[in-house]
Amino acid sequence: MCLCLTECFEYFSNVEMAAQLNLSGHPDSGLPSLTDQSMSSRTSNRSLRVAEKERRKNEAEDPSVLALQYFYNVEAGTPVSGNDEVERNLVLVEQVAYRNGLSPEAISIMLEFAMSLRMGHSLCPRVLKCLIPVTVVPQEAVVRGVSWLGVGKIPVSTQVLFIKWVLTVFDMIDAKDQLRAIYGFIFSFVSEENLCPFICHLLYLLTSKQIVRVFRVRKLLELQSKLGRQPFLLNLLSLYKVFCPELVTFSIPSQSKSVFKNHNMPWKSALFAVQKRNGSQVASSISLASASKDGTNRRKRKRHHLEIPVLRSVVNKEPQTETRRRLVPLVQIQSVAELLENMDHIELPAQMGSLLGSSLALQYLDCVQDESALLRLNFWLGYALHEELLFCGDGASQNSEESLQFLNKLLSTQHFLQEGFSSSEAFLYKFLNVWDGSLLRPQILGLLSNIPVIPSSQIERLLFKPLMQLFFTSSVFFKCGLIECLNNMLLKWLIWHSVYALEDDLDISRNSHTSINMTLSGFKDSVMGLVDFVGRLASSGLQLEGCHSLLLSFILDFYTMVCDTFLKYGLPLVVMPPPGVFYPALFATDPVSVDRLAFIMYRYKVNLTSAKIQEKLTDQAFHISRQTFHEFNNYTVYMVNCLWNSKMFQPGMGVQLGEELLLKSNVPQYWTSFDLVHHPAFMSYAIDFHQKCWPGKKDIDLDSIKHSKPWSWYLEYLFSQGYDGLALFVQSNIRARQGNGQQGDSLST
Amino acid sequence: MSRGFVYNILFRTGIVLSVYIRMSLLKPFSKLPGLNAANILLVECEEQFQKSLADALVEETAVTVYVRLAKSLPLPKENEESRPRIDLVVFIINLTSELSFQSAEASLKYLDPGYLLGKVCFMVTNARNASVPTERLDAVRKLAAALHCPLLFAEDQTPDGVTYATKRLLSILKVSAGLVPMATALYLSSLTSCTVPPDIDQPSFD
Structure with missing residues (x-):
């Protein structure tokens, strides 16, 4: 993109405008702008330049380019009603937007046009609704948009629409540093009642440790006393509390981390459609594009809806060492040695989801007990899982291949960290209630086996009720799969117990990642609940399936572990199998x-x-x-x-x-x-x-x-x-x- | 032996005549069962998912499965004599439509209470659709819980989802038709009946 621009200015100053307005239908406008300075060397391929020249010429006559030109130049105060020109041009832009998406430049122009209210506010919502980016959204445009909010002439509904749009495209904004710089300005809108939920969400995404200050906390608390304990305020406060626990002293329910409300469905589906459509064009244009590595990567990512973001730092430019207090972006770290060296001043990436893709980042996450990193990751994950799996916008079009890969990635991450994420846990509790028992079964059961110990008071309604119904109405293979999954779950609980019981004899409260405290007797109750539950499933399951020997084998697997809880895992608990399991096995x-039953009985005796x-x-x-x-x-x-x-x-x-x-x-x-x-x-x-x-x-x-x-x-x-x-x-x-x-x-x- | 395929479109008009009410109450035990056969009645007001389910259900070879389709209950009086005993009534509810739920709710009145001893189940489609108001799902859940019936979810958009939904229905059908030794419909329903989950948005662990 950058390459095209500079060259066009060089050769065709008369069509400068058109070049800037390069629309995104164009194959290589998918390149990220302004980042690849190195690519603009004048010595690049001459023939490419000639080809560009031709294309620019054609584009100059492209009606949609002219339309954008119109919006760029239109005078303030031009009347809207009866103005056919506006209508015609806007329709053109909308067509392009819904078909191919808009290029960064086009977004800047249209956003500026809408927010500056040059033609009154009646067109504003319509323009905002069609702002569907094809690649990235320039940060400058967003910052300008936010600054127009301060002018105060924009109707509230339009302001809300704008913030919602920013939230939707947040991941596509090319850098966040300037937005972070105007955090205080954005914060000032918190007091406007209608905007508050959305502003809080935006602030949540922008907050870093330096930003948390006493006066902000005080302001939020004041709002809370006025509006009540709203989830959006609590969410933001809980993040503040993670960064600066000394400033937020009151207690926040630990599990109130439900994601912010979903309010971007119209854009999301349009965005998805555009990305899908563009995806098919990428392959053909890739030879022409001579793109930098980063460029292709990012384009690939956009094609997928549910892909793990590429690891990038918050600032896209070279780090300015003076101002940034020697923070090292995680993306620059190449080896474990480097990681250890910079352990104390590592800057987390812009998108926490990208941590899942990098094993080094996971190492970091594992050894730094950084609550904020985990909280941010959980937030992102919970949002992604909720949006893409639990409530996919249009049912059928949901790409199961993507979900499959995503969940596999998540599983391998949890495997690596040897613990589950609380957001995937919360997701599962909801998902089990609407699951048909077959969709992504291996992955769902895998995630399920990773969930941490649940207090025995909750385990029945969260886990057992939905699983019981699925178990008894499903095939024998599902039954086997579920028993195996519960077996793995128990194994993880027991291992977890044996590790933490060694560290501290009496208080086996969980590590700092979650705030659940659990006593030994509480833990025993939970394990007992789980074993009893499997006993119930097994007895009735064997009866219904006519003592299916495969099912019996999985059940005996389970009891092979249960009989050894005392000697192998040091848990003072012995639970015998129910008669419904013992006699069918005998x-x-x-x-x-x-033979296996005999072995189990032998181990019981030893224990x-x-x-x-x-x-x-x-x-x-x-x-x-x-x-x-x-x-x-x-x-x-x-x-x-x-x-x-x-x-x-x-x-x-x-x-x-x-x-x-x-x-x-x-x-x-x-x-x-x-x-x-x-x-x-x-x-x-x-x-x-x-x-x-x-x-x-x-x-x-x-x-x-x-x-x-x-x-x-x-x-x-x-x-x-x-x-x-x-x-x-x-x-x-x-x-x-x-x-x-x-x-x-x-x-x- | 198998491949029995009775495809009766029983009731299409959707007009409920009050005359029918007493006469057409569907009864579970008024007729004798067939040998090694099971009859399932799929009730769906929109008649979308019914067809594909029925096609998959009759593929079963271990027992002869007869599938009957209806838009709503009551069933018409004409065929009452020739109609075999229905072993399982499935109400298919498409969550994206309010009408679908209302229709199922209205049809329930024409079922003999004996059916509620394990011979009714609800199958819900489109539960993961974002446009579905949560209240509707809650209402369906409450209905199923009040009647002690299982509530199954199905992915009707994908072939795999349809296959699996069929398998699940068959496993219930076999029990309710008395084809599984040592198990009765009432026993299975006591294990699978739906309960209304309390609000799990904010499980308070503290």
């Missing part, structure tokens, strides 16, 4: 499930025993309820009776059936049906063993395996097939062998 037709020992050693140790021991004993005794002793139906056991009923069933020796020989899962092994043991025998008599010698061989044979869980279970629970070895003895803790 009577499963696949040997793997039975409970060591807990008991610890309780004896140190008096103040935790207390495991008798109920848990009782449940464990019942399960173990039943399992041993069933698999080992061939006594399935004993009085007082978990599964009881009337004697007459069992006789009526005509099953011979029904009490042996689920021992290790006759259990459907192991029957094939028993037959195989029988054939190997007595190769000559024609008729198979499985009962003969139960004699003492073949029984021990059979066990050996089973354990050699890889059923380690079973081996561990047998070794730990069956001690004394009596008589012919059929009898085992269950050991109860």
Whole structure:
């Protein structure tokens, strides 16, 4: 762009104006203006210049250029009514704007025309509505626009419209330094009641630490006492509080960080449409454009609606070392060593979203406990997620490929930081309530597994209610996915606990990123809630899906972790699986499930025993309820009776059936049906063993395996097939062998 | 065996005659069920999503699924004899239209209360649309919660969304038609019935 301009001035001073008014339909007007000084070397390709010359000539006759020229030159006080010329030119500009968007110059001209009220204020809203930028919005234009606000002739509705427009295109403003410089001026509009919400939003986006002053806080508090606790004031104050906690002393509800209201839908959809349309032209024009690297990058970004911004500093120009107190923009840092060197004076980028794209920036975010950085990032993220995913403007046109990449990026960031963002958490709570269970499922479940510990008082309504409905009305694969997700969630909670419990024994309040304090018992309640919830899902899910073995496998995964909470993660809590999980696993037709159940029971035993020992050693140790021991004993005794002793139906056991009923069933020796020989899962092994043991025998008599010698061989044979869980279970629970070895003895803790 | 495909456009005029009211109350247990078959009735006032759902539903091969479409209830009296027992009534509500909600609400009056024991569900489309007033979604939620019915959300704009919505309806239908051993419609509805979430905009953690 810059290249074109200088050259045009050089060669065609007579069409200067037209050149300036270069409209954006043009392929290479997409280049950022005024930044690539180096590109304007006069030695550039001559033929390119000739081509430019031709194009300029054509453009001089382009009606829309003439239209812009008209608005640039029009005299103040020209009447509007009955003025066909204005109407015609405005229609032309609107056409271009809605089709291709307006170039930076065109935006400057039209904004200046509208805000200066040269032709009264009736045209103002119409002009503002068509200000759809194709690339960037020049900062100077915005600053001039803001300065016109001070003149005071503009109707309030138009003022609001202007601020809304600034908010919409905020990310496209090419630099923010001058806007930040007139922060005080913008702040002065806060007292105008109608403008206040929007001004607050704008201020929120512009605020930096140096700007927070006592008198501003006082002004906001004064407004708050007048208008009540408005969310926009609270938002701004909470940001101030982050920067200067000593100035804002009253408490702000920590979770009131709901995003500012969305008030830019008309522009947004037009902007999206324009960007989409231009996107298709980019490829063809890229060869001509000889663009700098930055230029192409940015253009690419504009094509995507939901892309992570490129890392850029606040000021687009070279940093002026004198005035800026040696702040180093993050974008200039190339290595970890440099990062460490400049740790204390790093300037955060203009768009916090860009942090997601850079691993160095994430390193910085992770080690600097900078609340403001996280707050800004959360703000941006919450806004993006809310706008693009939760309430996409027009349903179908939402580009799922973009959302997919965005969420994947977010996931990998959370992975890197090993914690979730509070904004993605808040987003999920809302999204779960309108989710169909299939849209972006892997990503949503991934995000869900990252959410931090929820207090047990909230967990039911925030998480369990919506998940429960989704779980029971969805396919078995969704059920598996959700169980796995909850498994990961529990794992993260437990790891989090084991890390923080090490640091401080009693108070395991969370790190400074969030203000939730949680005691050990509170944490235990939450974990217990989660485990119970999965138990509920699992029991009913298995019942509805006919004990689907895939689902059972995921459920056993979950209990493999739950049984080890005490020894592996140091959490003094033991929760047994519900009968709805235990019995289906014990009577499963696949040997793997039975083996895994045996392993889980073995680990429960190890955990409970060591807990008991610890309780004896140190008096103040935790207390495991008798109920848990009782449940464990019942399960173990039943399992041993069933698999080992061939006594399935004993009085007082978990599964009881009337004697007459069992006789009526005509099953011979029904009490042996689920021992290790006759259990459907192991029957094939028993037959195989029988054939190997007595190769000559024609008729198979499985009962003969139960004699003492073949029984021990059979066990050996089973354990050699890889059923380690079973081996561990047998070794730990069956001690004394009596008589012919059929009898085992269950050991109860 | 399968591919049973009954496509009845039952009621198009939308005029509710008071004569019909008593006669055409749809009853869940007045007829015997068919063997290995399930009947689903899709009620949608705009008749947009119905068609694609119905096409996908009859693809099911494990059981014979008969789909019946209606614009609103009550169903006309003429076919009452030949009409099989309906196992599941689905009210499809397009959130972008107020009429859609009102129509579903009005149709509910022509259902026998027995249906509310797990044989009714609501399917909502366009819930993520920005132009939908939140009050409308809340109203639908309240309605579903008051009737203890599940409230499903569907992405009707994408093929994947339609497929998945179909799968979910089928899983409910199979239970309510008695095709899943050990599960009844009432049991499932006790697990899935909608509740009105309190305002989650500002979860106060303190």
